[in-house]
Amino acid sequence: MNPAPARPGEPTTDEAIAEGLDEAMVRRVVHRFYDQVRADPLIGPVFHARVAEGHWPEHREKITAFWSSALLGTRSYSG
Numbered sequence: 001m002n003p004a005p006a007r008p009g010e011p012t013t014d015e016a017i018a019e020g021l022d023e024a025m026v027r028r029v030v031h032r033f034y035d036q037v038r039a040d041p042l043i044g045p046v047f048h049a050r051v052a053e054g055h056w057p058e059h060r061e062k063i064t065a066f067w068s069s070a071l072l073g074t075r076s077y078s079g
Contacts, residue, residue: 023068030064 034056038044051059062079069077 021071023072023074026068026071027064030067031060034060034063 034047037047038056062077065074065077066079068074
């Protein structure tokens with residue numbers, strides 16, 4: 001079944017719609033995950049070594065777009 005056209009940030013896949021997933025939920029999960037990862041004494045340094053401190057907001061937005069595209073079919077990710 002072809003998904004109906006959606007407004008930006010709205011899910012387009014039947015599964016996402018059925019589960020109640022939306023852009024706001026994806027954003028909350030991604031941001032919380034990275035907040036916890038960055039604070040973790042074991043794995044935090046791995047992430048800090050690859051993403052400079054000033055680039056975290058941009059990185060989180062890119063990862064949010066990736067998961068939004070993958071889970072919701074929003075096609076908001078490019079890269």
